[in-house]
Amino acid sequence: MRKQVLSTSISVGLATGLYGVSFGAIGVASGLDVLPVMLLSLLMFSGASQFAFVGVVAAGGAPITAISSAWLMGIRNSFYALRLTSVIGPRGLLRLLTAQLTIDESNAVSAAQGESRMQKLGFWATGVAVFIFWNSATLIGALAGNLMGSVEQWGLDAAAAAAFLGLLWPRIRQNWQLALLGAGIAIATTPFLPAGVPILLAAVVALVPFRGAK
Amino acid sequence: MITTVILASLAVYSWKLLGYLVPQRFITDSFRGFSERVTVALLAALVAIQGLTTDGEIEFDARLAALAVAAVLLALRAPYILVVIAGAAAAAGLRMLGL
Numbered sequence: 001m002r003k004q005v006l007s008t009s010i011s012v013g014l015a016t017g018l019y020g021v022s023f024g025a026i027g028v029a030s031g032l033d034v035l036p037v038m039l040l041s042l043l044m045f046s047g048a049s050q051f052a053f054v055g056v057v058a059a060g061g062a063p064i065t066a067i068s069s070a071w072l073m074g075i076r077n078s079f080y081a082l083r084l085t086s087v088i089g090p091r092g093l094l095r096l097l098t099a100q101l102t103i104d105e106s107n108a109v110s111a112a113q114g115e116s117r118m119q120k121l122g123f124w125a126t127g128v129a130v131f132i133f134w135n136s137a138t139l140i141g142a143l144a145g146n147l148m149g150s151v152e153q154w155g156l157d158a159a160a161a162a163a164f165l166g167l168l169w170p171r172i173r174q175n176w177q178l179a180l181l182g183a184g185i186a187i188a189t190t191p192f193l194p195a196g197v198p199i200l201l202a203a204v205v206a207l208v209p210f211r212g213a214k
Numbered sequence: 215m216i217t218t219v220i221l222a223s224l225a226v227y228s229w230k231l232l233g234y235l236v237p238q239r240f241i242t243d244s245f246r247g248f249s250e251r252v253t254v255a256l257l258a259a260l261v262a263i264q265g266l267t268t269d270g271e272i273e274f275d276a277r278l279a280a281l282a283v284a285a286v287l288l289a290l291r292a293p294y295i296l297v298v299i300a301g302a303a304a305a306a307g308l309r310m311l312g313l
Contacts, residue, residue, distance in 0.1 A: 011293070011295065012294070014295060015293070015294045015295030015298060018295060018298050018299065019298050022302075032215065033215075035216070036215050036216055036219045039216065039219045039220070039223070040219055040222075040223070043219070043220065043223035043227075044219075044222060044223040044226050044227075046226050046230075048256070048257065048260060049222075049226045051260060051264065052256075052260060053219075053222055055260075055263060055264065057215075059269060059270055063218040066218060066222060067218060067221055067222040067225055068225075070222040070225065070226055071222065071225035071226060071228075071229075072252065072256060073226075073256050073260075074225070074226035074229045074230070075229055075249050075252050075253065076249055076250075076252070076253040077226070077229045077230045077233070078229040078230065078232050078233040078249070079233065079246060079249045079250075080233065081229075081230055081231070081232065081233020081234050082233040082236070084233070084234075085233065085234050090234060095231070095234045095235075096231070098234065099227065099230040099231040099233075099234055100227065100230065102230045102233070102234075152305075152309060153306065153309065154302065154306050155276070155280065155301065155302035155303060155304065155305035155306035155307075155309070156302060157264065157277060157305070158265070158276065158277045158280035158281070158301045158302055158304065158305030158306075159280075159298050159299075159301050159302035159305075160264050161261055161264040161265035161277055161280065161281055161284075161301065162280055162281065162283075162284035162297055162298050162300070162301025162302070163294075163297075163298050163301075164257055164260045164261045164264060164265075165261050165265075165281060165284050165285065165288065165297075165301075166284065166288060166294050166297050166298065167257055168254065168257040168258060168261060169288045171250065171253065171254050171257070172254070175250070175251065175254040178251055178254050178255055178258070179254050179255070179257075179258035180258070181255070181258075182254065182255035182256070182257075182258035182259045182262075183258040183259060183261060183262035184262075185259070186258075186259035186260075186262045186263050187262045187263070187266055187267065187272060190263065190267045190270055190271070190272060191270060191271060191272060195270060198259065198263065199256060199259045199260065199263060202255045202256060202258065202259030203252050203255055203256055203259075205255055206248065206251035206252040206254070206255040206256075207248075
């Protein structure tokens with residue numbers, strides 16, 4: 001049981017690592033230096049928020065748009081934290097570390113376990129594995145990004161799109177109308193609005209109540 | 215740019231920490247539902263922007279095929295890492311063929 005949780009954690013860490021190479025390469029391709037790209041992975045440590053941030057920067061958006069896109073993208077971590085409070089029960093300063101490791105992957109692996117001891121192990125093992133792989137991969141991607149030519153040639157832009165689709169997939173069945181609408185609005189307004197704003201606009205459609213939406 | 219990165223990181227961190235500080239009874243089901251919808255809408259928008267636009271223009275290229283490959287693999291319950299690799303490989307392969 002323990003072994004199984006640890007092996008899941010490591011394989012999730014490896015998968016995120018791959019997409020971390022994409023992030024590093026896309027980060028430098030968007031015009032950032034290696035240091036800010038690394039700081040995003042170390043400090044922000046939330047893939048979708050980081051991609052949203054560099055996406056806005058790449059398209060020449062304003063800093064406030066980059067910050068708010070990343071911020072809005074991070075809302076869901078708060079809900080993972082709410083769930084994890086009862087599982088991990090962190091006290092004092094440990095809360096600060098627990099909070100930093102609270103991401104899609106650590107919550108998902110933890111939630112997939114039955115016993116509460118394994119839920120706890122799943123959170124920590126996945127959180128730490130993803131942190132290590134994600135940051136080393138970002139560094140590799142950022143350093144190699146300058147050397148290996150275009151991000152497009154290696155399909156790394158497509159890897160990032162596929163990775164988002166993978167995160168969206170388990171949620172799409174219940175909310176497919178909303179997903180289509182969000183994607184449609186983002187695409188349709190992209191030619192007319194400053195970078196990052198279409199993503200924020202897609203968030204606004206989440207306010208619209210849907211029949212059957214949960 | 216470093217300042218912007220740090221501010222944005224603090225903004226994202228504030229959500230993570232908030233969840234550990236707020237007493238659970240303050241979180242209503244409707245707020246939970248709203249958060250799920252925001253996530254879905256944002257992820258869908260990111261898929262669309264990352265997959266179908268370039269520099270503020272709509273562009274259908276090898277990424278569209280990569281997304282189709284990823285969707286098929288996801289429907290077949292393939293592991294996440296395989297989905298990401300296949301997406302990259304599909305786009306890289308098509309571009310190598312000059313498509």
